[in-house]
Amino acid sequence: MSRPVPTGALRAAAILALAGLVISGCSSKNKDDAxxxxxxxxxxxxxxxxxxxxxxxxxPAGAATFEVTNTSANKVTEAELQQGGNIVGEKENLTPGLSGTFSLHLDAGSYTVYCPNAKTEKADFTVTGTATKQSVDPAVQTALDQAVTGYKQYVIGEVDKLVPATKTFTDAVRAGNISAAEAAFAPARYYYEEVEPVAESFGDLDPDIDARVDDVEDPSQWTGFHRIEKALWQDKSLAGMSPIADKLDADVAKLKGLVATTNYQPAQLANGATELLNEVASSKITGEEDRYSHTDLSDFQANVLGGQKAFQLLQPALQKIDAQLASTVSQEFTDVLDSLKPFQTSGGGFVDYSTVGDDQRRMLTQKVDALAEPLSQVAAKVTS
Incomplete structure (x- = not known):
């Protein structure tokens, strides 16, 4: 979750720095060029x-690579490319000194570059003409077409699971049953975390569902999973939470309707997978995401599996384009997921994240970092 006040992102970077866990991401020129x-x-x-x-x-219309750099901005940590109020591409969690890229195939039209919290947040961006028809290996094109079709089906399926899982959670909230609500919290969020980049593309919907207190200017308007999480684990009371539960159900239902009609391009699958890894690095490993419940490792796994699914759908095409990169990314995904196994409980969940020490967090960081760098190259490969 990445909007709109960057307090959480800045604190996350500070925590990482203090613990010696800074993730390199795509901050060097060579990596950006690659x-x-x-x-x-x-x-x-x-x-x-x-x-x-x-x-x-x-x-001009066609393939485009956006190179986003933060040299000294403290209030602005992300840039989004929007069209019609929806995010078509973004790079976030860029604290001073970091940079990154995202690639897309853009049709002619009017777009907006949106940088939350800048003095002037929005600027016009225009794409003109008609993209030059490029020669593409028919087998590659078929594989890419299958990937985007498969991803749409995957997202619809996960949101279909999110709806009843969220209702199980909100029903317990409305009933004032703290123990049942606590038990349902992580399982409901799991489905959301798998497809979070898609939810983020729909303007304010992601903040309504998933904002942390740092992400809202007026705490009295704070809604979603984390508002109820605070009530459960910190306040120890569900008083006044029924309207928040009702709104969460409505927002998840809205998400279900939106994903049913959303289509994707191959680069968006790869960009989304990369952003899921960035979510792990910026808020899960730091413990910021689920700061009251300490269920961060459940979100961590969901983010990684969601990213892996997007990559696996692209893998047949990528295997034809760059077999070595496909093999490297596949192995790094396996390594990250294997690194979570020691923290799983016999019931299929995860240990309380507050019990995970700095050395263990450092190990998780290193695994995520090893995956993030090659994964960041995939979007460009499937856009070319």
């Missing part, structure tokens, strides 16, 4: 507290 789509138009976005500088602000 993540650029072949033949793509390059767009540079410089995060600035006054207003993000986008160069150029108009490009």
């Amino acid at each position: 993540a650029a789509a072949s033949g793509a138009t390059k767009v540079k976005i410089e995060l600035n507290d006054n207003g993000c500088k986008t160069t150029p602000s108009s490009i």
